[in-house]
Each structure stands twice: as C-alpha cells, then as structure tokens.
Amino acid sequence: MDATVAVTDVSSVGPNTVAIVLESPDGFDARPGQFVKISAAVDGEEYARFYTLSSPDAHETFEITVGVDPEEAGPFSRHLLELESGDELDISGPFGNEYYEDESHVVVLGGGPGVGAAVGLGERALRDGGSVAVIYKDDAPAHEERLADLRERGATVVVTDGDLADHVSEVYTDGAQAFVYGFADFVQEALDALEAVDADPADAKVENFG
Template sequence: MDETEVVVRAVREVGEDTVALELETPPAFDARPGQFVQIRGEVDGEAITRHYTLSSPDVFESRSNGSSDESEGGAETFEITVGVDPEGDLSPWLADREAGDTVGVDGPYGEAYYEGEESVVLLAGGPGVGPAVGIGERAVADGHDAVVVYQDDAPAHEDRLRALSDRGATVVMTDRALADDERVRETLREATGQLFVYGFADFLDAAEEALAESGHDFADAKAENFGPS
C-alpha cells in the first residue's frame, strides 16, 4: 500500500513513556501481526517518518469501499505502540495526537510476522512488547499455545499481558538480563514452537545467547531488529 492519510481514533497510555495509537484501517490494507509500517508526521513544518511495528492481533485487509469484513479477518482499526523519547523528533508529536487527527501510513513491511503457527515463543525487549503481545493474543484466539518472555525495567501493556496469562499463555516478565533470570532460562528450556524475537540490537544479542543456552537456535527465529538502543 502506498502512503495514505489515516485518521487517529484514539491515543492511550500503556506504560511509562509509552502510548498506543489506534489508527483507522485504510482501504486495501493487508498486514499481519508482527509486521511494521512507516508513519509520517508533519512536525514544525517538516515531514518526519519512522517505523513502528503493529501491536494489534487483528490487522488484516480492509475492503476497497472502506468497509471491513471481520468474518474474513477484517478490522476497522489497527494499533501501533510508541515509546516516547522526550528528545525524539516524532514520538512526542505522535503522543500528542488526538482523535480525528491524521498521520501518513505506508506499508506494511517485514517478514517476522505470525502465519498461524500452532505454537509461538515470543521474546521481547522494550518496545518489542508491541508485536509480541499482538501475536500472542492472535495465537491464543486461534486456539494455539503462546509463550511470552518480556524484558524491560518499565513494562508496558501489563493489562494485556495479564489477560494473556489468564487465557492460558505463559508470560514471564523480567527487568534482569535474560541469561541471568532462572525463570527465563527454565521457561525457554521447556518452550517449543516458532521463535519470534523483537527489540533493539543489544536485546537481540542477549536473546541469541539465552536461546542458545536453552537449546534453541536463533537462526530459526523470526527476528526484527529495531536498530541501536
């Protein structure tokens, strides 16, 4: 999909310095949980673009007439999760949006997305919790198993993670290095399924080490590197 102006439906806080933007699904938008989009905003007269990974479980095709068919996977809105850096050039602007404002959306992009796997093992660092919770919710809704390992000293989406746990998913949150947390090591040793890893470069390095120590091969993971931390 080429860049399209979409309407902001809602902006809500989901953690410390973290917001979720609910965006209206544009016509012919076809994405999967775990993919990312390019978001454009006009900040002080300058066009600024950044990439954000989808964090909603239902992010599928919207019909060309503007309607959506949820029976075929359609959804009227989709969500991105934004970590707000007060010194950032786009994230504070996004956090200040209100319902009815618009942003530019281009995409989706990325190959690290959910394809209906019967069991998923999701490792998330920092903003990687967005795609992890979206994929986890989708997998559980499909009747599949989900394991979420989330590393952050100021966690976001805690309500959705609790709900995932209540629905039978295994959820481990830690503020320690993955390899130093016995709960993480034990969970990964017992986990089976498609691996997904989302986070900044240093987290991917830590995840690779933790997976290797637990008998997994990082090369088997669908991984998205968010760049330097």
Template sequence: MDPIETTVAAVRDVGPDAVAIDLDTPPAFDAEPGQFVKLTATVGGKDESRFYTVSSPDTDDTFEFTISYDPEEGGAFSEYLLNLEAGDTVTITGPFGDDYYEGEHRAIVLAGGPGIGPAVAIAERALAEGNEAAIVYRDDTPLHEERLSNIANAGASVFVLSEDESLTDAVADVLTNADGEQVFVYGFADFLKDATAAIEAAGGDADAAKAENFG
C-alpha cells in the first residue's frame, strides 16, 4: 500500500512507560496479527519513519500498535508519538512481513520485550476463531497484563517470565509438536537465540518457526 494519512482514534497506557495507539483503519487496508507498518512523521523539520508491529487481533474499523519507551533516553520520534492525541493524523505504509498468523490450529507465541504486541494479537485472534493458543513472554516490566489475563481465562497457557529466567521449561510445557501447530517468535536478537535453543530442547523445529528479529 502507498503511504496514506489516517487518524488517531485513541491513546492508552498499557504498562510502565508504554502506550497503545489506535488508528482508524484506512479504506482497503488490511493486516494480519504479526505484520507491521511503517509510521512516518515530520519531526524537527524532517521526515522520519519507524516500524511497529500490529498488536490488535484484526484491523476492523481501527487497529493498534504498542510503543514502549525509555523516559530518560527516548528520542524526538518517541516524544512525538507520546504526545499524539485522538484526532491527530499520521502517515502509514504497509503492511509488511511474512511471519504472521494464518489461521493455524494451535499458535505458540514466544515473545521478548516488544514482542508482546504481536503475541497478544495472535493469541486473541486464534481463540476468537476457535483455535488454540499459548504465550511464553519474557520481560521484567510486563505490558498488556489485562489482555494476558483475559487470554489465560479463555483457556490459553500463558507464562510471564523475568528476563533472567530460562525459556526452556515453559516452552517444553506448551510445545506439543503436533500437526497444525505453529510457533511464532518475536523479539530482539538475544531473545530469538534463547527461543531457538528452547524450541530445539523441546524437540521442536526452530527453522519452521515464524520469527521477526526486532534488532
């Protein structure tokens, strides 16, 4: 999709130093949980862009992305996003990415840090479609805790780990290696390395995982 201007519908706190931004869905725009968009804005007199993963289960009417920030080290682009209000306009391009939910019977999402956005989106979508879901999430300051609780109450397995905890036992608990099961991995490079090791330790095929490296 070519760059298109759309409107901010809402901005909500979703945890320590984190917000979710809802955008009105432009005509003909459609994205699946796990895909991402490019957000462009004029900051300090020049255009700057960042990529954000969709964190809503669908893009009907509105869609969401989640931003975590460091209040001491955040840059001008972060400040711009944090000051957005309902009614403001932004420019998006996309969606991008091939590693997204496609109706798999059982979705296992391993998420580190900002990977929580696609994790809750995929799990909610899977459950809404009558499929199974599980989340293993590692972060010292968990986000979207209410959504994680609702996902667990809906019957999914949800593990929230601190950053010094191993993924091995939790991944072994949720991974069945049955037909129709798909593993998704979202996070920074060190998390992907740990997730790969945990999948292999549980007898899974890490190469078959759908994964996005956030840097």
C-alpha cells in the first residue's frame, strides 16, 4: 500500500529518540514486527527510510520510533525530528515476514532501535493473554516508561548494556518464539545466546537492520 498520511503526535521517548504517530490509511493492516517505508522531500531532495512499527497494532493510527545520532544526522533524520502534528509523510507497506502471529509465549531481543519492535510486540502479546519476556540492550535506553509498564503488567523485562547470554538463559524456555530486532552485531550476539540455551537460531524471527 502507498499512501500519504498525517502525523498526529511526536514525542520524545529517550535520548535523541522520538516516537511518531501517524494516521492509518483505509485498509492498512500491519502487525508488530513489520515495517514501513517512510518518504518525504527535504529541500527538493527525495529521501526514504524503513522503520519498524512500535505500536501494538495499526488501528486508526500506528507508531514508529526514530533514533538519531546528532553527530551523523542527515537532512531526512533532522526533518523527522522536527515534525509536528498535521505534517504529512508518504508511506509504503507494510513489509516483512518476521512478525508476531499470535504466539502464546514470546521472547523478544531488541538492540538499539529494536526497542520499538520490542515494546510494540510485547504490548500486543500481553494484550492477547500471552507470556512475554523482553531483553533490550542499549547504553542509552529509550521507551523506558513503556518498558516499565510492561513489567508492571507481568512481563519479564531486562534492560542491559552488557552481555546477552546470561539474561537469555534466565528467561528462555522451550516452546517460546524468539524475536530478534537490531543491527547485525546485535543480531549475531542474540542468535549465539539462543543457541547457547539449545534454541535453534533458525526458528527465531529476525529483522536485521543492517
């Protein structure tokens, strides 16, 4: 699906990180773990980036989480950070096959920008009555309020800037569906940690951000 949609809210959710809420176009059906392409013209140049949903569903609106390194931010990143309610963006999607499909027991491993997918998926699985564990690796965490809410509602939530292996061994149990979202180095660390607890890495649903 291709559509032009309005921004309904932009809020800070962590260091150099914002959550952008967008109107869902008619017929838009996306699940946690899927991603969309966001496009816009900035100073006459066309830009496009892919962002994973960070909302538990896409009913009426959906959310993406955008983290920007201020030392490396280009024109499009700065444009996204400066959006206000009522501004418009072009979207395409949803894309991706590694998403939540009503699994009853999920373990979500998110690194850096993977926190968006982690909180959205965790919230959806809890809402559906599932068992949820989230391990989030970052030295400057985002979405701390939503992570705290997940914990209060019964999810196991670990925030760390260290090694994943010990935490995975504490929360992973046979039969859990593992989800992994993050950059390549994190993805490899997460898959190694899963293999160390005798989980088959090939069974994990993985979105590698490059």
